[in-house]
Amino acid sequence: MFREMRRKRQLLTEGETLDILLKGTSGVLSLLGDDGYPYGVPLSYVYHENKIYFHGAKSGHKLDAVRNCDKASFCVIAQDQVHPETFTTHYKSVIAFGKIHVVEDSAERRASIEILGRKYSPGLEEKMEQEIEKDDKILNMFVLEIEHMTGKQCIELV
Template identity: 30%
Template sequence: MRRDEFAMKDPHEVEDFLNGMSFGFLGTTDEAGIPRVTPLNFAYVNGAFYFHGSRMGEKMEHLRRTPAVCFTVADEYALIPSYFSDPEMACPATAFFKSVTAVGEVILVDDLEEKALAMEALMKKLQPEGGYRTIDASDRAYIPRLKGVAVIKLAPQRMSAKFKFGQNLKPEQLNSVVEELECRGKHRDEETAELMCKYHPVPR
């Protein structure tokens, strides 16, 4: 990562972020080497990403041919206008966000226990209120469904996290942006201001 001040190296922060997200973008390549990005739901369990879907289709063809992939999860917190820190120049305009990018090779999961673990983790994201029968590999009702669904596992060979919240700002610029966010009061502005103060290397 070019800007090391934005790198998030705390594994607990990264895991909390991934566990709070349900959607990401999987990068694959076709037979001609042309990249393709697929938006899809995911679960993050024991240091690995899991995806599910049909055993057929373009995505699966790409993965069988070239298992090397890139997967990215991102969450934008706030747009930061240039005038928050500079009354004239456009250059400071930016966005504050969290993102994680993982690179590695995928495998198709065959073990029903692992499939059930991944699918149950995904259901807890998609339907945290419950209201469904727990996915269990020993449940006769689920066995044929677990056998039929394709579950893909990505154990990252390399993973980086970028949490950009103004860590590069001087203290006076930080204070200016925080005050503007608190005044603006849009959705997530207060949360963004708190994260700016949390992650900035110099206390406010």
């Protein structure tokens, strides 16, 4: 169902791929948007147990797209160094494919919010709890359940 990577020598190991997802702070979520146009939205995320969690509003383009089509991809770029003298870029990146939906289960929803909060605001649990309580009614949590994922690096880093 998913294509194999053509340049297999550039494939990152599973460990390297997971390391990029765990350390990354932003990526681009790609969905099928309005009128069949692709919709790529940059956002913060957290990777946990083969799932990627995002937060968002209770209405808007992202939510509409997720409701219309549950297939998505998510890309994280870990390294992007342009080398003009050699007409290349030294890069490392990850792309994940899977099904996305709004987290409806209250326990999973709360856990995913806390995991996201701890990633971006470590050591601020009390303030995080206040923010969660304040924004709980206006916040959606989305989960991308990964079906296929690859990490890739430029040939110069192999």
